[in-house]
Amino acid sequence: MTVAAAKRDAEVGVEILMACHDCGRIHSLADMRETGTAVCTRCGAVLRRYRPDGISRALALNLAALLLFAVANALPLMTMTLAGREQAATLIEGVLSLYREGMWQLAGLVLLVAILFPLARILGSIWVLTHLGAAWHNWTLAFVLRFVEALRPWAMTEVYLLGLIVAWVKLRDLAHLELGLALGAFVLFILIMIWAASTLDMQEVWERITPQARVRPGETIADSSWLACHSCHQLVRTGHDHEHGRCPRCGSALHRRKPDSLARTTALVIAAAILYIPANLYPVMTVVSLGRGEPDTIMSGIKALIQLGMYPVALIVFFASITVPVLKLIGLVYLLVSVRVRSLRRSRDRTVLYRMIEAVGRWSMVDIFMISILVALVNLEEIATIEPGIGAVAFASVVVLTMIASSAFDPRLIWDCGDKAS
Numbered sequence: 001m002t003v004a005a006a007k008r009d010a011e012v013g014v015e016i017l018m019a020c021h022d023c024g025r026i027h028s029l030a031d032m033r034e035t036g037t038a039v040c041t042r043c044g045a046v047l048r049r050y051r052p053d054g055i056s057r058a059l060a061l062n063l064a065a066l067l068l069f070a071v072a073n074a075l076p077l078m079t080m081t082l083a084g085r086e087q088a089a090t091l092i093e094g095v096l097s098l099y100r101e102g103m104w105q106l107a108g109l110v111l112l113v114a115i116l117f118p119l120a121r122i123l124g125s126i127w128v129l130t131h132l133g134a135a136w137h138n139w140t141l142a143f144v145l146r147f148v149e150a151l152r153p154w155a156m157t158e159v160y161l162l163g164l165i166v167a168w169v170k171l172r173d174l175a176h177l178e179l180g181l182a183l184g185a186f187v188l189f190i191l192i193m194i195w196a197a198s199t200l201d202m203q204e205v206w207e208r209i210t211p212q213a214r215v216r217p218g219e220t221i222a223d224s225s226w227l228a229c230h231s232c233h234q235l236v237r238t239g240h241d242h243e244h245g246r247c248p249r250c251g252s253a254l255h256r257r258k259p260d261s262l263a264r265t266t267a268l269v270i271a272a273a274i275l276y277i278p279a280n281l282y283p284v285m286t287v288v289s290l291g292r293g294e295p296d297t298i299m300s301g302i303k304a305l306i307q308l309g310m311y312p313v314a315l316i317v318f319f320a321s322i323t324v325p326v327l328k329l330i331g332l333v334y335l336l337v338s339v340r341v342r343s344l345r346r347s348r349d350r351t352v353l354y355r356m357i358e359a360v361g362r363w364s365m366v367d368i369f370m371i372s373i374l375v376a377l378v379n380l381e382e383i384a385t386i387e388p389g390i391g392a393v394a395f396a397s398v399v400v401l402t403m404i405a406s407s408a409f410d411p412r413l414i415w416d417c418g419d420k421a422s
Contacts, residue, residue, distance in 0.1 A: 015028040015029075015214060016028065016029045016212050016213075016214055017029070017212065017213045017214065017226070017235050018038070018047050018048065018203070018212065018233060018235070019226065019228035019233060019235055020040040020042065020043060020045050020047060021045065021228070021230075021233060022040065022043050022045040022351050022354070022355070022411045022412070023040060023042050023043040023045070023347075023351060023411065023412055023414070023415045024228065024412040024415060025040060025041070025042045025043075025415075026226060026235070027040065027041070027047060029047070029048060036049075036050050037049045037050070042348070042415070043347070043348050043351045043352075043415070044348065044351075044352070045351070045355070048201065048203045049201060050201055050204075051198075051199050051200060051201040051204075054199050054200045054201045054204065055129055055132065055200065055204065055205065055208075057196075057199045057200075058125070058129060058196045058197075058199055058200035059125075059126065059129040059130065061192050061193075061195055061196035061199065062122055062125045062126050062129070062193075062196055063126060064192055065122055065189050065192045065193050065196065066122050066123070066126065068185045068186075068188050068189040068192065069118065069119060069122060069185075069189050071181070071182060071185035072091065072182045072183075072185040072186035072189055073090065073091050073092060073115065073182070074090075074182070075090070075180055075181050075182035075185070076088035076089060076090050076180040076182055077089055077090060077091065077164060077179075077180050077182045077183045077186065077373075078164070078167075078168065078177060078178070078179055078180055078183065078373070078377065079177070079178045079180060080171060080175045080176070080177055080178075080377045080378070081175060081176040081177075081178070082174070082175040082176070087376075087377055087378070087379055088180070088377075089373055089376040089377045090182065090376075091114060091115055091160075091182075092111075092115065093376040094110060094114075094369075094372035094373055094375065094376040095107045095110050095111045095114075095115070095372065096376075097372065097375040097376040097379060098110065098371075098372055098375060098388060101375060101387055101388055103388045103392070103393065105393050105396070106368060106371075106372070106388060106392060106393060106396055109368070109396055109400070110368065110369065110372050112154070113154055113155065113156040113160075113365065114156060114157065114160045114369065117151045117154050117155040117156075118155040118156075118157050118193075120147075120148070120151055121148050121151050121152070121155050122193075124144050124145070124147060124148035124151075125148055125196075127144055128141055128144050128145045128148065128205065129205070132205065132208045132209070138209050138210060139251065141209050142206075142209050142210070142232065142249055142250040142251065143250070143251060145205060145206070145209070145232075145250070146231045146232065146250045146251075146252065149202070149231065150231070153358075153361075153362055153403065153407075154362075154403075156362055156365055156369075157186070157189065157190050157193070158190055158194075159362055159363055159365045159366055159369060160365075160369045161186065161187065161190060162316070162320075162363070162366050162369075163365070163366045163367070163368070163369025163370040163372075163373060164183070164369070164370075164373055166313055166316060166317060166366060166370045167370045167373040167374050167377070169310055169313045170305070170310070170313065170370075170374070171374070171377065171378070173308070203233070206232050206233070206234070206249065206250075209249060210234070210248065210249040212233075212234060212235070213226070213234065213235035213236070213237070225237060225238070226238065227254045227255070227256060229247040229249065229250060229252050229254060230252060230255070230258065231247065231250050231252040232247060232249050232250040232252070234247050234248070234249040234250070236248065236254060257410050257412060257413060257416075258408065258409075258410040261408055261409055261410040261413060262336060262339060262340065262409075262413070264405075264408040265332065265336060265405050265406075265408045265409040266336055268401050268402070268404055268405035268408060269329060269332050269333060269336070269401075269402070269405050271401050272325075272329060272397075272398045272401035272402045272405065273329055275394045275395075275397045275398050275401065276325060276326075276329070276394075276395075276398050278390070278391065278394040279298070279391055279394035279395035279397075279398050280297060280298055280299065280391070280395075281297065281391070282297065282389060282390045282391035282394065283295035283296055283297055283389035283390070283391050284296060284297060284298055284301065284367065284371060284388070284389050284391040284392040284395060285301075285371050285374065285375070285386055285387060285388050285389050285392065286386070286387045286389055287378075287385075287386055295389060296389075297391060298317075298321045298322065298367065298391070298395065299322070301317065302314050302317050302318050302321075302322075305317065316366065317366065317367065317370075320363050320364050320366040320367065321364060321366070321367045321395070324360055324361070324363060324364045325364050325398055325399070325402065327357075328357050328360070328361055328364075328402045328406070329402065331353055331354075331356075331357045332357060332402070332405055332406065332409065334350075334353070335350060335353065335354060335357075335409060335414070336409075338350060338414070339413045339414060339417075342417040343417065344417055347414050347415055350414050351411050351414055351415075354406070354409065354411045354414070357406050358406045358407070361399065361402050361403045361406055362399075362403060364395075364398075364399045364402075365396070365399055367392070367395060368392060368395065368396050368399070371386075371388050371392055372388075374386045375387070375388055
């Protein structure tokens with residue numbers, strides 16, 4: 001469905017409906033212009049951003065990103081020279097180094113979030129955008145697009161770049177470091193992917209596959225009369241309060257609220273809180289120099305950075321590895337308790353808190369990426385090596401569990417008790 005078609009609907013009085021994914025309120029988008037942003041009137045969430053010619057631009061940008069990603073994976077990101085020995089680090093070498101050290105859990109995680117998921121997002125986006133005009137196999141397009149959108153928070157190339165910067169700062173005074181051509185390609189890849197995401201109106205893509213729900217003037221638009229798909233935001237009319245099969249557009253299971261949201265979120269938060277203890281007590285890595293090892297926990301690593309005068313890097317690591325996980329756990333506990341006691345207070349503020357928790361959680365992976373880079377670079381046998389520790393596995397588990405927990409929590413539960421005091 002193009003902008004022109006939407007305008008024709010508006011001219012005949014047809015209203016395009018969309019549900020807010022954060023609070024569940026149904027809105028009519030009939031008054032939107034060709035460019036602009038629709039915002040939820042209740043919680044302030046962005047419903048839709050119109051982008052003219054966004055599909056063709058996003059396709060071109062994704063093709064460019066694919067080429068740059070190939071270069072970033074084929075060449076060294078950074079080369080270290082120490083005592084006449086040279087060691088290069090590539091994206092895949094970081095994964096292989098972790099695997100060789102027996103940390104297959106970390107190796108698999110870094111492989112997925114730094115290489116495979118970003119690649120799958122690019123290839124899936126290109127495939128969908130090149131086949132939008134075809135009338136055949138709309139269900140296949142919807143399935144691939146749903147998969148691409150599900151990978152969005154798990155494709156962590158921006159976080160990997162920050163981990164690379166932290167590793168470079170830690171090593172620059174200890175050895176000669178040379179930045180590779182792949183690093184420039186990697187930075188350009190990240191910028192182009194951000195550009196592609198900002199230029200694409202995802203709802204227009206879904207409209208091309210299957211039109212969004214519409215009503216005629218005068219029809220009642222009640223939140224309770226519709227079920228909203230969690231994946232593609234399609235609205236399905238219903239008169240019941242229980243599950244209603246699958247979304248006719250993307251095939252996702254339809255529920256009025258995410259099933260067992262509070263129970264699943266609570267279990268995940270408890271598991272993450274338990275694992276956060278060994279994540280801080282056990283070493284995340286050990287620096288071995290001339291046969292002698294010096295283990296580092298997260299906090300001791302931060303102290304070492306402060307002693308070396310690397311205050312900005314110490315602040316970044318402290319914020320990503322200490323502040324963010326703790327605040328995420330506290331924030332999720334607060335949301336769970338407030339929903340369970342059916343609080344009516346500050347619903348909008350709690351929804352904003354949920355958005356912040358969902359947005360910042362992935363940045364705690366900085367430490368894990370930094371370790372993968374350091375293990376690949378500092379691998380000079382008897383001269384110097386860096387070995388990952390069991391604390392890194394526990395910490396990576398905390399990051400993954402809190403991300404899944406925030407995804408399992410349904411923010412619409414905040415508003416189910418009413419918004420009189422919000």
